[in-house]
Amino acid sequence: MLRFTLRQIEYAVTIHDHGSVAAASASLGVAQPTLSAALAKLEEQVGLQLFIRHHAQGVSPSPAGLKFLAEARNLLAHAQDLQRDTAAAGTAVEGVLSLGSFATIAPAFVPQLISSFMALHPAVSIRMAEGTQDELFAGLRGGQHDLALLYDVDMPDDLAITPLTAITPYVLLPAKHRLTRLRQVPLVALRDEPFILLNIAPSRVYFSRILEQAGITPKVAFSSPSLEVVRGLVGQGLGYSILVTRPHGDHSYAGDELTIRPIAEDVERGVIALAALKQMRKTRLVSAFEAHCVNYFKKRGSSV
Amino acid sequence: MLRFTLRQIEYAVTIHDHGSVAAASASLGVAQPTLSAALAKLEEQVGLQLFIRHHAQGVSPSPAGLKFLAEARNLLAHAQDLQRDTAAAGTAVEGVLSLGSFATIAPAFVPQLISSFMALHPAVSIRMAEGTQDELFAGLRGGQHDLALLYDVDMPDDLAITPLTAITPYVLLPAKHRLTRLRQVPLVALRDEPFILLNIAPSRVYFSRILEQAGITPKVAFSSPSLEVVRGLVGQGLGYSILVTRPHGDHSYAGDELTIRPIAEDVERGVIALAALKQMRKTRLVSAFEAHCVNYFKKRGSSV
DNA sequence: TCTTTGCATAGGAATTGGCGATGTTGCGGT
DNA sequence: ACCGCAACATCGCCAATTCCTATGCAAAGA
Structure with a gap:
């Protein structure tokens, strides 16, 4: 069990940066007693005295505290990196999109869809996989694919369908x-x-x-x-x-x-669609690709 | 402000390892709803759906979740490293000891003290500094020294004194x-x-x-x-x-x-002592060095 | 169809984290 | 020598979070 929290680390590092609890509290926007208590608790939990208290003139790190703070700073930076990457993944159109595609559809559409999408969003890369309808269902459910390009036939109802075009x-x-x-x-x-x-x-x-x-x-x-x-x-x-x-x-x-x-008769046309797990919350990237596909087929007319 | 906690990361990674919330809860020793809620909250806070839920057969990471989890695992390992290092610093005799020493005492005692101590504890290194009494006081108060070797004369009362030997x-x-x-x-x-x-x-x-x-x-x-x-x-x-x-x-x-x-008369003898800040909680390393010094002088007799 | 498995939800208790008010203590100015 | 100030610690209280037990619900498997 971890004995400290990222918040404690953040507080300790900020105190170190400012050389005083009071200054750090102003900078962090929390009350001074909050920091004082948090620091005391962190010291208790890690079993080290990190700072030496000076009356009326702030605090200074102890020798052991200095070593701890140096490493704590790294950890904090690491956490902030993860936070930044994650926020980007949620809000920016970047990263890796995993697209599954029905084997007989793939060669006809996927190359164009991918290349036009990547022209719009250079920070994106796309992982392709082909498979049968059932393999695509399994891939969506198992997290191998974000989206699957397939025929809208016999779709299980845990999938959300976005029709793209009809082919005759x-x-x-x-x-x-x-x-x-x-x-x-x-x-x-x-x-x-x-x-x-x-x-x-x-x-x-x-x-x-x-x-x-x-x-x-x-x-x-x-x-x-x-x-x-x-x-x-x-x-x-x-x-x-x-x-x-x-x-x-x-x-x-x-x-x-x-x-x-x-065919002379008026037959049921085949609908090509994108499928995603209904329960999946989509990232910006996935939504953008989905919109791009809809748009792509709208522009070239709904029929092939 | 960081939007996730180390505990959440630990939970998410454990869920990933076990492939199910229930199994992870058993492994972590917390209730299953706790994990379920913690995971939902983490997903909300980072703005990504990390796992796909399967009825009656656990969860599997989403494509975005897989990427997040890979980085989260690194962060968790980093935090655990810091925890381990810190625990060692508190309980093992290892690391760096910062010793200040009064200039005229240093050459007579410090080399022997250091070499005998390091023979007992090879994982230790010692940083030496010399200075006047006032500089040593300031060094202790400012966190430059863990301990100071000096004459027990006119000591300010924020320092704790450990007498070592008396010299005539x-x-x-x-x-x-x-x-x-x-x-x-x-x-x-x-x-x-x-x-x-x-x-x-x-x-x-x-x-x-x-x-x-x-x-x-x-x-x-x-x-x-x-x-x-x-x-x-x-x-x-x-x-x-x-x-x-x-x-x-x-x-x-x-x-x-x-x-x-x-001197023919029975004069007051000079006492050489180790000083430390009273308010400092000592690490195992510092305590061990202090004990070693006491022991060193006890063995060779209290007088020089 | 019934049981089992496993995630989600609900409600309540315990812990944590936050606040303002107040106490303490050395520093610096008078 | 004294006094006010600066800065950390402590206290009491409140809010938010975390965790628990109990229960619900849906799919898988028999």
Whole structure:
């Protein structure tokens, strides 16, 4: 158990600086008896007489007191440093932001968000992590992330959601598929086609729901958690897929040509959002990044 | 004004170590609500949420909390260092002792006292200073010395005296003086001789008092604050002196031969003592040195 | 669904920290 | 030699803080 307080240390150092209890009390804005008592108590608690009392002419440090005061001064400075850093962390936009991001969203948005934010706030650095929706939830709850960028689907209610933008799903077809003739593909036209499912939570739920809302029970021919595998399977003519993320380029890894077509029906759009723990009080930095993201998507229009 | 206390820091760090408020409370021996409230208050005061609360499974640090806790841990360690050092200063025989010494006493005793003490306590170092009686008083009062080695004459009553040994004054005569024939010199035989006074406080007072007690009003032919000057004057046959310190050798600087004779009368002896400020609470180190000095002189007999 | 676990809240007691008023004591001026 | 002043200590009281016990509440696990 610590036997002194920072306040006692502060008082003792101030008394030393002023060479008198009375002068220190004026400087600290407390009554002289308060300091006198605090000093006496500190001396009792550390077991050392720190000051020699002179009648009518202040106090002077004892040899042992001088040594103590030198170290006490360091400790006080240390505490003041911590105080300053902490106050800055609460009120300034600086420090480290830990951002988690859903794996398929990250490459599309995170680089731009980070670079535009850091241009505004050079004192900031950002720690990035990617993961599945569940990993992001766990990361938020476990304190690994301040914020998570993810799809607003099946969100647990201990998270606070800030919607950023909505993105429209599309149909991915092999280039030589017969439906590529249409400018828009009605989902009903896909009723009997084999479906290739991008099998990541929550995309799985989202895609299934879209088809279900169109009255279709998809024939899931394949499913894979990898976007590139899905594109490869489609490229090989093994079926169609429905996706939201749009890599540049119209070929799969293997080189097969792919075609993108809008969905003819008015489907539920995917909402990308920032999530934070509801119970977390946000630092200035976190709030600033959140506002920056909202602003970023507002400027470029709400749809992609 | 500092916005957190060492106790709060200690609590927060302990909570972090245990990963739960409940476990930390058991470890600290305080009630769980105490910690819960203290943590909430600390978070409010520093303006940061440090921990994320999990129902039924403890707490985990937030990203901002993790940074704060890392620095808080340093501060706590710093405070504990100071506590440990201070406790050692109060209870162990170690550190620095500041010893003042009357100029004419220092060379005769201080080297032996220091070396024998440091042989017993290797963790000790001793800072030496010499001065006149008044300078030593001021040094004790101003915190420059822990202890002063001096003559117990005319001591102000704010000092506590520890007598160490008594030394016997002697008569110093030119070697060819007629009284050197006597084995002991009665002071009354010096009634009409010119007296050479070693004029340092308090020696001056002491020597005058000895002569006065023998019913003699000395004819002060010369006075000097330097022992060697007095010996030189005596060597030149300009008078006798009464001294207590006994340098080795029986010649003055100038080479004149000197003779020492005991005083026949039963005169007041000079008492060498350690002085400390009455109001000073002594450290273990100071007490140990004081005891060592008493013991040193007891062993070699009370007289020199 | 029920029990357990663990944080939060409430209320009251004890401690601490603060104040003004007053006491004490040496220093410096008259 | 005395007196007033300066500065620290002490006292008594009040307010704020800290700590405790008892209780509430929500999620996890059986």
